[in-house]
Amino acid sequence: MMDARATLPEKQPELWHFGHDGHDPIATKTLGFWLYMISDALIFGGIFAAYGVLDHGMNDAGGPGAAQIVHPVAAFWQTIAVLTSVLAYSLATVAMKTGNRSGVMLGIVVSILLACIFLGLEFNDFATLFAQGNTPDRSGFLSVFFLLIATHGLHMMFGVLWMLVMLVQIPRFGLNADVVTRMLNLRLFWQFQASVWVCVYIFVYLRGAS
Amino acid sequence: MATHQTDPLQHPEVQQASLRGYVAGYGVTMIGLLLCLLLTESHALAPLPLLSTISGIALVLLIAQAFLFFGLDFSRYHIWKSVSIILTVPLFVLSIGLTVWMFHELDGLTMLPEMPGMSMQPTTLQ
Numbered sequence: 001m002m003d004a005r006a007t008l009p010e011k012q013p014e015l016w017h018f019g020h021d022g023h024d025p026i027a028t029k030t031l032g033f034w035l036y037m038i039s040d041a042l043i044f045g046g047i048f049a050a051y052g053v054l055d056h057g058m059n060d061a062g063g064p065g066a067a068q069i070v071h072p073v074a075a076f077w078q079t080i081a082v083l084t085s086v087l088a089y090s091l092a093t094v095a096m097k098t099g100n101r102s103g104v105m106l107g108i109v110v111s112i113l114l115a116c117i118f119l120g121l122e123f124n125d126f127a128t129l130f131a132q133g134n135t136p137d138r139s140g141f142l143s144v145f146f147l148l149i150a151t152h153g154l155h156m157m158f159g160v161l162w163m164l165v166m167l168v169q170i171p172r173f174g175l176n177a178d179v180v181t182r183m184l185n186l187r188l189f190w191q192f193q194a195s196v197w198v199c200v201y202i203f204v205y206l207r208g209a210s
Numbered sequence: 211m212a213t214h215q216t217d218p219l220q221h222p223e224v225q226q227a228s229l230r231g232y233v234a235g236y237g238v239t240m241i242g243l244l245l246c247l248l249l250t251e252s253h254a255l256a257p258l259p260l261l262s263t264i265s266g267i268a269l270v271l272l273i274a275q276a277f278l279f280f281g282l283d284f285s286r287y288h289i290w291k292s293v294s295i296i297l298t299v300p301l302f303v304l305s306i307g308l309t310v311w312m313f314h315e316l317d318g319l320t321m322l323p324e325m326p327g328m329s330m331q332p333t334t335l336q
Contacts, residue, residue: 026218026221026223026224027221027222027223027287030223031290031291034291034294035294038294038295038298041298041302042298042301042302042305045301045302045305045306046305048306049305049306049309049310050309052306052309052310052313053309053310053313056317058317058321072247072250072251073247073251076243076244076247079240079243080240083236083239083240084236086236086279087232087233087236090227090232090235090279091229091232093224093227094227094228094229094232096219096224096227097219097224097225097227098219099219175218175219176218177218180218180219180221180224181218184223184224187227188280191275191279191280194239194275194279195272195275195279198239198242198243198268198271198272198275199268199272201243201246202243202246202264202265202267202268203265203268206246206247206250206264207261207264209250209251210250210257210260210261210264
């Protein structure tokens, strides 16, 4: 039986190759993580859709609405903390370009500290609301409000945990391919938190107060 | 002919990190959000124009972050990231926009029109 490949012209571009030749694990893994982040963003899209529906006087059920519980000026401190944390981590990856390991570690530590400030402010907000009896089960609006803010907060907590792991792995393994890939994926994850916060701050805090 | 790189730090994904881009992204986002805060706190605009304005600023900030933070472009290394996010944007518009629009229409069709002074009355759940 004649081999089908024998009929192909000499200069056909190669479509795939069995083995590692031409394989780019860093690009493949970051693209895979990017697609995961898009699916994560769709989760936020679903929660924002629910928030858009439940942010209505009828769903307050006698409880407070957005105007009574959000404080945009106070929340701007959270904005500064989260955006500066994202900048610090991003600058850590700039230091990584030149193999500056201490610069990478410094950027991660600053990023963790600012993320902890953000989370502390958020916990304080939650504690104040709980002390006033404004718990998630009080109304449909409060349920979706806490769900949205806490989902972002959980992402921040996971990011801090991931950075702590990197603080262990970088001195232990150095900036090898696996560590660098994790750093790049964490950069995607952390910068994504800044994008989500822009939506949260504008559509929850500012729209709620207007 | 394929080239073989052994140093992960020379990978284009690593080398795309840009001090200028990140600082610009940070500055644009902070200024944009501060502008939105000032517009909201000053009550210079009516609620609907205010919502339109700050929503427009949010869109600008998200696009700026896509370029300055994520470094999206149509180069060989980022084209599939750019294509995937462009194809996902309609899903956001459909899922959020249609849901809110549908319930807004449902509210208008099923709820009694608000009577004068009705908003002052307690709801049945109170």
